[in-house]
Amino acid sequence: MSTTIDHLITPHWAPLRNIEQGWAELTEDERAVVAERLEHTLRQPWHVAHQRDALGHFFAFLAQVETIAIEVPLRFLPAADPAAVPRLRRQLVDEVFHSALFARIAHELHLPSSQPPPPLASAEALLARIRSEPDPALSATLLNLVSEGWIEELFEHAGR
Numbered sequence: 062m063s064t065t066i067d068h069l070i071t072p073h074w075a076p077l078r079n080i081e082q083g084w085a086e087l088t089e090d091e092r093a094v095v096a097e098r099l100e101h102t103l104r105q106p107w108h109v110a111h112q113r114d115a116l117g118h119f120f121a122f123l124a125q126v127e128t129i130a131i132e133v134p135l136r137f138l139p140a141a142d143p144a145a146v147p148r149l150r151r152q153l154v155d156e157v158f159h160s161a162l163f164a165r166i167a168h169e170l171h172l173p174s175s176q177p178p179p180p181l182a183s184a185e186a187l188l189a190r191i192r193s194e195p196d197p198a199l200s201a202t203l204l205n206l207v208s209e210g211w212i213e214e215l216f217e218h219a220g221r
């Protein structure tokens with residue numbers, strides 16, 4: 062059995078595994094774009110004076126569900142029409158960036174804990190069901206319902 066010390070000591074928050082799957086598909090140039098956007102966004106000063114705990118949970122949940130958006134380009138890139146490939150690659154870069162940003166904010170809001178609370182089991186079960194859907198048409202419908210509908214709903218509530 063081979064293992065690394067990283068595996069033994071690095072806290073591993075579950076949604077990061079899905080972000081890593083998207084990251085693994087990115088080219089070096091695309092990774093540089095994600096890194097640059099993250100650095101640029103995190104350079105903006107932000108400070109949370111109130112409801113740190115509630116916001117921490119909100120961002121942890123957002124990071125958890127946002128990872129399903131990575132699934133759209135990952136699922137459709139292999140058989141995509143060449144004309145659609147550039148758009149799907151841009152989407153992959155965008156969704157990896159969004160997920161990484163939410164996960165990073167969730168981690169910062171939970172400091173000094175080493176990581177945010179575990180993902181919600183009920184949401185994880187739904188996301189796992191969507192990820193494992195073999196039928197492309199049904200999976201596209203589920204992905205749109207959740208990644209468009211659900212995530213937009215969250216933002217709408219957050220904006221109030």
Ligand SMILES: [Fe+2]
Nearest residue numbers: 130155156159
């Ligand atoms: Fe997104």
